[in-house]
Structures are given as structure tokens and as C-alpha cells.
Amino acid sequence: MSLKLRLLASVAALLVFALLLGGAVLCWQARAAVRDEIRTTFAGAQKEVDATLAGDVQHTLTMRQVIAALNGGRNVRGFLLNEQNNVVAASRIAAVGEPAPAWFASLIAPPQLTARIAIPLPGFPCVLLLQSDAGNEIGEIWQLVRDAFAAMTLFSVITLLFVWLIVDRAMGFFRRLQGGLGIISEGDYGARLTASGPPEFAALAEGFNHMAARLSSYRKSNHRLQxxxxxxxxxERAEIARDLHDEVGPYLFAIQVDADAVAKSGNAQTRERAGAIREAALHIQHHVKFILRQLRPVAGLDFGLETAIDDMIAFWKRRHPDITFERRIDFGIHLDRRSEETAYRIVQESVSNAVRHGRPHVVSIALAEAEDGVRLTVEDDGEGLGATGAQSGMGLKGMAERVQALSGKFTIENRERGVRVCVQLPRADAREMEEA
Ligand SMILES: Nc1ncnc2c1ncn2[C@@H]1O[C@H](COP(=O)(O)OP(=O)(O)O)[C@@H](O)[C@H]1O
Ligand SMILES: [Mg+2]
Incomplete structure (x- = not known):
């Protein structure tokens, strides 16, 4: 159950409890009041009849007159009974204005009071019976109780309505907060909340805005650092490449020249050994060239990303003629230098991973214009990442860092067969706006 429903249900339950309790107290008090009233008026009527009988010394009053005197009484009725206990005459009780419902009457009704006064008339002994009747009193108190209960119910409904409105407003704020957190978790730190309303909410909104601002500034400094x-x-790579080229290159060349000289001057065995030295030096030279290309590939970008990728494909094709390399680069893609470098490095590492770890038949490189920048995909149909997924080595880490430095998105996942590396690079203008 939602928090809103829980709150409303709790308040409603409390109000219903209060209503029931209030109703019970009302009924209890009404019952006491009716009982007291009936007792008092009954005692009064009894006294009056006693006084009338005692005062009638000359017997000028008939018993019917005594009964008739009780006509119109609200709470007491009088009956004249003959020797056989049959009613000879009865007084009329005042008409009940608005009778109470039966359940209320049975709840409130006090015990009936009766008094029998024997009249020993010679020749006509009879009994004067007085009986209490709470109908009028109950009807009157029913109206009071009903009105009080209606007022209490109205108050409860209004209270519930107010609570609902307040909770709804509070929930509106929490919904906005939740939306803002969702946006932040998607990596958009531009989300802000309006700091209005009750001070607690305003403080929360301010805290949220502060957090978003801090996150956004951290991301900027993170980008700068990256x-x-x-x-x-x-x-550093350029320096290593330079050192390799300048320091190791000449010596390898010297070894070859010296090996040639030794071969010329020696016998057959020496010539053979010198040839082997020359072979080894040549092998190392090739290797150093390979390392140099890896270290300084960016220089190849002077002729454009497409050419650099083609060079790279040619480089791998020479070594792995059994692998088919496909490339699809959309016409007219424009990338700034940083994005080109990053794209090149991603292709370089992904192709190298595919060839080294996947043993694929086909490696495809695609660069396409997308809604939010440029999308680069490198796919292979090799053995895939294995059960544990990508074991994050330096290569994957480096790719992810490069893409992050450009505020892009990097994913690596298994395809049905092989691996797909997918990179989204934002356009330079969008990136600069974010970094500003
Ligand atoms: N295309 C791929 N095919 C199969 N496995 C891959 C592929 N790309 C990456 N991997 C796996 O992910 C690991 C991490 O890659 P990487 O970070 O480039 O490190 P390295 O290439 O130095 O091992 C690799 O060792 C390999 O097991
Ligand atoms: Mg690698």
C-alpha cells in the first residue's frame, strides 16, 4: 500500500474510532439523562395524585376525574383498574413529536416505573395504576444525539479531506524529488528542484540542488583530469617511441651492418652465424616498428580517420589473411581531433582484442552519425567474452577512460557469437557546452 493510502487509512481509522467512542459516550449520557428525568417526573406525578386523594376529604372528585387530570402528561400515564384488574379508564399521554428509531429506544429506555394505589371505595374497590412512559423523552434526546453525531461526522469528513490535500501536496514534492533523482542517476546533473513550500521541503530541495551542482562540478574536474x-x-608514449626509434633503431642497424661485415670476412660457419645474427636483428627491427606503430598511431590521423583505419586494417590483414575485415564509415562524418584520436584508439584496441582473444572470421568496424553524436561499433564473430564477461584489463579500462573523458558512452557485450564494442561520442559543440 502506498504511503499516502496508509496515512489516509490510519487517519480514517482514528476518526471512525473517535466517532464510535463519541457515539457511545453520547448514548450513555442520554440514557442517564432519560432515566433521571423519568424518575423525577414520575415521583412528581405520584406525589400530586397522593396529594389530590388526601385533600379530597368531602369525596367530591370521582376517580375518573383523578385519571383525567393526568391527561397530556409527557412521561406518566394513569389507569383505573376494577376488581377484576380490567382497565376502566386511562389517561392520554402527550403525542410524541418525532419518535426515535426502535434500536435507539431499546438502547436508551430506562426500566419502567409503576405504582399501584388501592382505593377502598365501598361497593367499588379499585386500583389507581401509575406507569412511566419514556417515549417522549427518548424522542427528544434522539434529536439531540442525532444532531451531535452528524456534526461529529461532518467534522471527521472535513478533517480527512484536509489530511488528503496536505498528503497529496507532500507526495507531489516527493514525486518531483524522485523524478530529479532518476534524472541524476541517468547522468544528467542539470536537474534542479524549486525550493518552495514548507521549510522542510525547501531544505530538501536546496540539498538536492546543492548535490546536483556538486556532482556537475566534480564531473567537470574529472573530465579535466582525464x-x-x-x-x-x-x-609519454611519444617519448618512449622517440627513444625506441632513436636509441634502439641505430644499434639494430649497426648490428646488421656488422653482421654483414663479419659474414664477408669469415669462413662458412662464421657466415652462417652472422646470417643468423642479421636475421634476429631484422626480426627485432620489425617488432620495434610494430611497437612504434602502436605507440604513435595518431600521426596517421593527419590523412583522416578513414585512411588511418584503412592502414590499420591493412596492417592486420598482412598478419591474419584468413580474417575478413569490413568497414562502414558514413559519408560526411565530422569529428574534431580529440574524438578522432579516441575513435582511432577504440578501433585499434577492439580490433587487436578481437584478433588476439577471439579468433574471429569477420571483424566489422562501423562509424555512423547518430542522434546524439557519432556511434562507433566494432564487432567480431569470435569466441566471445566467456562466462564471466569482460575481465577488465588495461585495454578495456583505457577505452572506457578515453570515452568518459569525452562525456561519451562505452559498452562491451557478447553478441550471439563474438563481442560487440559500442561507443557513443557526443558532438564537440555539445561537449564543450558541458565542460564550460
Ligand atoms: N573481442 C574479444 N573477444 C574475446 N575476448 C575478449 C575480447 N575483448 C576482450 N576480451 C577479453 O577481455 C579481456 C580484457 O581485455 P583488455 O582489457 O583489452 O586486456 P588484454 O587485451 O590486455 O588482455 C581479455 O583478456 C579477453 O579475455
Ligand atoms: Mg587488449
Missing amino acids: KQILSLQEE
Whole structure:
């Protein structure tokens, strides 16, 4: 059950309990009041009849007259009974204005009071019977109780309505807060709440806005740091490449020249050994060239991303002629230099992973214009990531960092067969606006 319904149900239950309790107290008091009233008026009527009988010394009054004197009484009736206990005459009780419903009457009715006064008339001994009748009193108190209960019910309904309105407003705020948190969790830190309404909500909204602002500033500084790390990395790679090229290259060349010289001057065995040295040096030279290409691929971007990717494909094709490389690059895609570098690195690492870990038949590279920037996909039909998914090595980590530095999205997942790396890079103008 929702919090709103719970609150309303609790308040409603409390109000119903209060109504029942109030009703019970009302009935209890009404019952006491009716009982007291009937007792008093009955005693009064009895005294009056006694006084009338005692005062009639000359016997000028008939018993019928005594009974008739009780006519129109609200709470007491008189009866004249003969020797056989038959009613000879009875007084009329005042008409009941609005009778109470039977259930209320039976709840409230006090015990009936009776008094028998024997009249020993010579020749006509009879009995004067007085009886209480609470009908009038109950009818009167019923109206009071009914009106009080109706007022209490109206009050309860109004209270419930107010509680509903207040809870609904509060829930509206929580719904907005929930929406804002959803937006934040999607990575959009621009969400803000209006800090109005009760002070508690205003404070919550301010706290939320503060958190969103902090997150957004952390992301900016995170991007800056990542950018710095990447450029430092590039510098370092360039330096290593330079060292490799300048320091190792000449010596490898020297080894080959020296091996040639040794071969020329020696006997057959020496020539063979010198040839082997030359082979080994050549092998190392090839390897160093390969490492240099890996370290400084970005230089290839001077002729455009498409050419650089084609070069890369040619490079892999030479080594793995059994693998088919497909590439689909949409016409007219424009990427700034940073995005091009990132895209190139992603393709480089993904293709290298596919070839090294997947043993695929086909590797496809696709670069397409998307709604929110550029979408780069590298797919292979190799062995896939295995049961545990991608074991995050330096390669995957590096790709994710590069994409994050450009506020893009990076995913790697298994396809039906093989692996799909998917990267979304925002357009440069959108990125700059966010980084500003
Ligand atoms: N295309 C792929 N096919 C199969 N396995 C892959 C693929 N790409 C990544 N992997 C798995 O993910 C791991 C992590 O990759 P990576 O971070 O690039 O590290 P490395 O390539 O140095 O092992 C790899 O060791 C491999 O097990
Ligand atoms: Mg790798």
C-alpha cells in the first residue's frame, strides 16, 4: 500500500474510532439523562395524585376525574383498574413529536416505573395504576444525539479531506524529488528542484540542488583530469617511441651492418652465424616498428580517420589473411581531433582484442552519425567474452577512460557469437557546452 493510502487509512481509522467512542459516550449520557428525568417526573406525578386523594376529604372528585387530570402528561400515564384488574379508564399521554428509531429506544429506555394505589371505595374497590412512559423523552434526546453525531461526522469528513490535500501536496514534492533523482542517476546533473513550500521541503530541495551542482562540478574536474592524464599518456608514449626509434633503431642497424661485415670476412660457419645474427636483428627491427606503430598511431590521423583505419586494417590483414575485415564509415562524418584520436584508439584496441582473444572470421568496424553524436561499433564473430564477461584489463579500462573523458558512452557485450564494442561520442559543440 502506498504511503499516502496508509496515512489516509490510519487517519480514517482514528476518526471512525473517535466517532464510535463519541457515539457511545453520547448514548450513555442520554440514557442517564432519560432515566433521571423519568424518575423525577414520575415521583412528581405520584406525589400530586397522593396529594389530590388526601385533600379530597368531602369525596367530591370521582376517580375518573383523578385519571383525567393526568391527561397530556409527557412521561406518566394513569389507569383505573376494577376488581377484576380490567382497565376502566386511562389517561392520554402527550403525542410524541418525532419518535426515535426502535434500536435507539431499546438502547436508551430506562426500566419502567409503576405504582399501584388501592382505593377502598365501598361497593367499588379499585386500583389507581401509575406507569412511566419514556417515549417522549427518548424522542427528544434522539434529536439531540442525532444532531451531535452528524456534526461529529461532518467534522471527521472535513478533517480527512484536509489530511488528503496536505498528503497529496507532500507526495507531489516527493514525486518531483524522485523524478530529479532518476534524472541524476541517468547522468544528467542539470536537474534542479524549486525550493518552495514548507521549510522542510525547501531544505530538501536546496540539498538536492546543492548535490546536483556538486556532482556537475566534480564531473567537470574529472573530465579535466582525464584530459590531462590522456595528454600525459600521449606525451609519454611519444617519448618512449622517440627513444625506441632513436636509441634502439641505430644499434639494430649497426648490428646488421656488422653482421654483414663479419659474414664477408669469415669462413662458412662464421657466415652462417652472422646470417643468423642479421636475421634476429631484422626480426627485432620489425617488432620495434610494430611497437612504434602502436605507440604513435595518431600521426596517421593527419590523412583522416578513414585512411588511418584503412592502414590499420591493412596492417592486420598482412598478419591474419584468413580474417575478413569490413568497414562502414558514413559519408560526411565530422569529428574534431580529440574524438578522432579516441575513435582511432577504440578501433585499434577492439580490433587487436578481437584478433588476439577471439579468433574471429569477420571483424566489422562501423562509424555512423547518430542522434546524439557519432556511434562507433566494432564487432567480431569470435569466441566471445566467456562466462564471466569482460575481465577488465588495461585495454578495456583505457577505452572506457578515453570515452568518459569525452562525456561519451562505452559498452562491451557478447553478441550471439563474438563481442560487440559500442561507443557513443557526443558532438564537440555539445561537449564543450558541458565542460564550460
Ligand atoms: N573481442 C574479444 N573477444 C574475446 N575476448 C575478449 C575480447 N575483448 C576482450 N576480451 C577479453 O577481455 C579481456 C580484457 O581485455 P583488455 O582489457 O583489452 O586486456 P588484454 O587485451 O590486455 O588482455 C581479455 O583478456 C579477453 O579475455
Ligand atoms: Mg587488449
